[in-house]
Amino acid sequence: MPLASHRTATQVPRLTNRPLRVAHLGKYYPPSPGGIEEHTRTLARGQAALGAEVRVLVVNHADDSGRDATFERFTRTHDREECDSPVRVTRVGRLANVAKLDVAPGLHGAFRRLVRWRPDVWHLHTPNVTMMLGVLACPAVRPLVVTHHSDIIRQRLLKHLIRPLEEAAYRRAARILPTSPTYAEGSDLLKRFADKVRPLPLGIDLTPFRDPSPAALAAEQDLKRKYGSPLWLCVGRMIYYKGLRVAVDALRSVPGRLLVIGTGPMEGELRALAAGLGVADRVAFHGHATSDQVVGAYRAATALWFPSIARSEGFGLVQVEAMASGCPVINTAIPGSGVPWVCRHEQEGLTVPPNDPGALAAAADRLLREPGLRGALSLDGRRRAAAEFDHGAMAERSLAIYGGVRA
Template sequence: MSTPPAGAGLRVLHLGKFYPPASGGMEGHVRTLALGQAALGARVEVICANHSADGTGTSHEFLGRSPTREDWDGPVRVVRLGRRASVARMDLLTDLPGALWRALGRGVDVVHLHTPNPTMVLALDAVPRLPPVFITHHSDVIRQRVAGALFRPFEALLYARACRVLATSDAYVSGSALLRAFRSKVRALPLGIDVSPFLHPSASARTEEARWREVTSGEPLWLMVGRLVYYKGLFTALEALTRVPGRLVVVGEGPVEAEARRQAKALGVEARVMWAGYLSPDALAGAYRAATALWFPSNARSEAYGLSQVEAMASGLPVLNTAIPHSGVPWVSRHEETGLTVPVGDAVALARAARRLLDEPGLAQQLGRGGRERAMGALRHDVMAARSLELYAEALGRPMSVAEAPSEVPARAASGRS
């Protein structure tokens, strides 16, 4: 008799901020986790805000009202709630109470909230009786100090009700006052990705790789990937570019782009910076394969993890990141193992690390192999999904046999970029 899937019959409701095609690390993680849990037999639903009026595009900047709509992402029901307004990163979702009530009425064993997410926190605070609540704490609120202080009591109220609070890495816990306050219920759930598109790129991705190589004409290609916000360290990267050869390809959009373009011109590197905007999955996979290294010079604990590091590592690409105190960033990509880690905000050190990849024979290949091995191990999406179900079962006192995800991969996938 065949063994039922590990999550068979478990009903999970995820509450996110947005959902792809909206861009962002949290958005991508919610989708990856939801699909991974569904593949293990769980019945999964997601409630989030609708990022755009017509359901297209990737930006979730508020550009006007959006409608409520429901769709399916494979086996996952996705309810996207219309936004009426957005103030201080809090979205007004007038349909949220009804949508939450209907979802709970369909039957829910676990409510899994992803924070920071003030709208959903307030909604859950207002519900007197909830199924067991699990919270993935993606990041502290760092920059919005006044709003964060005003909101903290509501956040603490829900964290006190939660069965478990899931940190993306153990490294983040000691620097977070909120996580330390609930240390007894904190568990680590490292974020994982589906490594397959990076281990076995499609024909389209390989075409994109060739295009990127043609564009750079043999020069080093330094890659940055992510929303262009204050903590990404883009200005540090631009200064570092003045000290190394090659081109910097900036993948993403965001509020600091205009200022960064002006800075690139002032530094005299304007012609060596390519502003790529958001790329299709195949174009991004091709860029990872063509690049010399991923630059990840983030400068604040708002950057708690960095999923683009895992994508680069799965592609066999070295990562140059920063030693952000009490952040998971240097935990994801480890110094001298999968990349090189430099001090925060130090453009000279970033340039020196980049130079090492160019000047030390075999170093880039060694780090690329180390990164791929790490991504294929602890940082896979199926490992993450199975671990999440184990954490649910442990907290709920329910025996659940989660089959161990396969640790072996074809030998050709572990040999570096092919």
């Protein structure tokens, strides 16, 4: 399946009397952690840099003190308006979060205000039950482009309840953008709308990883002094499909320390598992980290462990961050996912079967005992990140897709 086409910045779609207006409909927005959140910001900023006027509508993930309340069912948040450089961000408050649905009474009014702004393209990021309901309740949301980050996998009852909403939203969509060709090939939902599918790989601003700041370099040295080598790294939310239980189990069979950056509802379970397996003294739970600390961690690590276990993991943006930093990746061969497409086996990283701590440990051991392997993977990872996953190229490809929708 071909990737979305690429245009230069001089070919960005533009109306005769004003710039193109784009309205992104996301889940949450940074500093809320997560791949969808970071992608929404990166794409919005990249499009604005190319001359588009961009607004983003999301649910507010934080309480009044700024604390992340994403996983708290009955923590109330409030409306916020802010500017992220040239991007205007509206965070709608919520009353509760029930079965992945944010109960946000102000969402309908926010949609009406966006309609009055008259976007030329609406861009929905899914899975996202709250915004799908908003789209379906607002007939003026056209033309619609959808980035399909992943199928709903684990929540079987929820999946069947939501499927009619997904199909209705995707019928309205002019284009559907999976994040890799392989994910589209493995999705029953996307196969139903194959004529609308145009893969658009995710991209990031590679600069902080290729040219780290003094603070990132200092963080790298701090981690090396504190944890030594080898240092294995996991970055992401502590939720089931990240496979962090596999990482903790694999640590029993390899030397070194495991540094886990991120937060989430499974932290207590993972700490108990580490204690039960006798590796608690070799697992460091860092919690939230600044951008510089994350860059420093990639540079200090022997490898990024990315042991995800389900197609809920559609792409794995942290793989690109690691590759751009020169940090090899050990990922998993999730059937029908883009994860092993992003970082390919024995080209930029090593790929092992999902849910196999022994295989993960064996791959880590190869990096320690095979001369030159880590250096070769590091070099090729930098090259692939620059060639395929730069945020500027992603933004240009997206605007080219919009031009086809509006033509």
